[in-house]
Amino acid sequence: MSDTKIVELKRLAQVVAEARRNGKRVVHCHGVFDLLHIGHIRYFGQARALGDLLVVTLTPDKFVDKGPHRPAFPETLRAEALASLACVDYVAINEWPTAEETLRLLRPDVYVKGSEFKVSSADMTGKIAQEEKVVRELGIQLAFTEDIVFSSTNLINRFISIYPQEVTAYLELFRKRHPLEEVLAVIDRMERLKVLVIGDVIIDEYVYCEAIGKSSKDPVLAVKYQSEDRFAGGILAVANHLANFAGQVELISVLGTRNQYEGFARAGLNEKIKAQFFTVPGIPTVVKRRILDGYTFNKLIEVYDLDERALPAAISAAICAEVRARAATADIVLAADFGHGAITREIIETLCASAPFLAINTQANAGNRGFHTISRYPRADYACIAEHEMRLEARDALGELRPLLEQTRRRLKARYMIVTRGQRGCLVSGDGDGYVVVPAFARKVVDRVGAGDAFLSATALAAAQGAPGEVLGFLGNVIGAEAVEIVGNAKAVDKLKVKKTIVALLK
Missing domain, CATH: 3.40.1190.20 (Ribokinase)
Incomplete structure (x- = not known):
């Protein structure tokens, strides 16, 4: 069943258009989703409750900019993991670095982000602000989920570090002495x-x-x-x-x-x-x-x-x-x-x-x-x-x-x-x-x-x-x-x- 949920982006645009013609409310989520965790699952569950059809697009490997040696999991496996969730109806791999053009292509009714993105100025990349601009331009509702926040990056650092043990141990000590915000x-x-x-x-x-x-x-x-x-x-x-x-x-x-x-x-x-x-x-x-x-x-x-x-x-x-x-x-x-x-x-x-x-x-x-x-x-x-x-x-x-x-x-x-x-x-x-x-x-x-x-x-x-x-x-x-x-x-x-x-x- 999960295999049929994974479609090409152009096909997903057709699915969304058909659903909206039939009076269905389409909800869209977008991200890297490198390590699927309970925070993601609850985020998708809340997003699904806002409409009749939940579609998820994910950032392709070549555009992931989360740091060295990311993503930890290739786009095909990340798509498969998302498609295995009952609350997700369709999954597609994006063609662009951000969701701006994707939003213009899909034109969903609702675009959902996690609560950590409420303050767009906190995003060092400026991507969230650009997405908000496109959402307003197209008349799409922007919604934020409210729940506990987990970090794929933090979990990857803790449990599947790419570095030798001595480097991982050093980073653990460095975090305690010098918080991220300080650096x-x-x-x-x-x-x-x-x-x-x-x-x-x-x-x-x-x-x-x-x-x-x-x-x-x-x-x-x-x-x-x-x-x-x-x-x-x-x-x-x-x-x-x-x-x-x-x-x-x-x-x-x-x-x-x-x-x-x-x-x-x-x-x-x-x-x-x-x-x-x-x-x-x-x-x-x-x-x-x-x-x-x-x-x-x-x-x-x-x-x-x-x-x-x-x-x-x-x-x-x-x-x-x-x-x-x-x-x-x-x-x-x-x-x-x-x-x-x-x-x-x-x-x-x-x-x-x-x-x-x-x-x-x-x-x-x-x-x-x-x-x-x-x-x-x-x-x-x-x-x-x-x-x-x-x-x-x-x-x-x-x-x-x-x-x-x-x-x-x-x-x-x-x-x-x-x-x-x-x-x-x-x-x-x-x-x-x-x-x-x-x-x-x-x-x-x-x-x-x-x-x-x-x-x-x-x-x-x-x-x-x-x-x-x-x-x-x-x-x-x-x-x-x-x-x-x-x-x-x-x-x-x-x-x-x-x-x-x-x-x-x-x-």
Whole structure:
């Protein structure tokens, strides 16, 4: 019987139209219904009592945005579960992300939502408000059930967690120390901040190839060109991440004249970013070209196009003057120092003297390794580096990491310092917060390039508010988990998606 209840959406529209012609009152419910529970059953029962025919549409898998690795159950099983309920007459899988177009197609008499949706402003997605608008437009009655509220997300977190036991146990403790509302409030307050960001422009190129064998003349791998992508990386990527969270973002950086990338750089920036580029004659804009196997996505080789000469003194002085002027009206200054020459010693001195809150990162990469560590900076309010960068700074490959972190933070006089460790999460040290280890939340890694930039951007905004150190580490690992699912710097981490992931983890 339940199989006959599941129909295609267009067929459901015909069923609804016929029922209404016959004088029946049609009630419509819509949602994800990922884990069917007693709250859903009572909701459907109350909805059925409002009419003669109850039809339910559910969000298809590709549009479910409840957080990582949701839905827990695929759309076919979710539809089957709904159809098994006696009070439900028909079930269809939706074709769109929301119910707006579905309501226009079905045109029911009553559209029913749970009591938790009564206050549409509490919905961070804005979808409920849009649905209410369509309901009023079509003259459909909007009704809300009144009953106890359960959460599929909460039940999934408690009983079928996708994470290892140690991560699940950590999240349970984190919820007790830092409620969901506290963490979301930190993200919302980021919008009040004005940020000045400075660092190296990097053009990231991905060249996809197919391996065709060993060269006949040389002991090298021969590959066949397939396609390529180009991304706005380095400080451009950092600024884009910041722009998705902060209220205002200003950018200072340098470009070369040997290759023309200013148009590409500006086109790749979020429209809210105010960028000022200083042009250095005779050098290239930094380009990092990665040759990849197009099938496995393994990186085979990197080709750097850069010039290691120092900035001309006049340009360095001009940047210092610009930093002083803009830092005076900023809430936070973020130096994402990739070690390719955009930040000179004079600029560092200006940053340290002028920034109301200084956040820094010094990246160790193939173009600067061994010559570029965080000791270039005499002070910071927040510092964030990777474990290999911390060990390079301390000249200690094997020692315990905590003493190295604490010692470096004290030298910088930083309120917070974080050391990221990839799949092992991050270590956080902060004034009054002690020392905290936060596990990683990533379950799927597409590309690690740019993940550190995303981590730095969001945690710096949280640090500038004085958020608890553990919250910094948690936010950073959530955002890092989102970033490693993005190829290169193809796009910035989305604020709404981050908030939904946090809800999924902490609800």
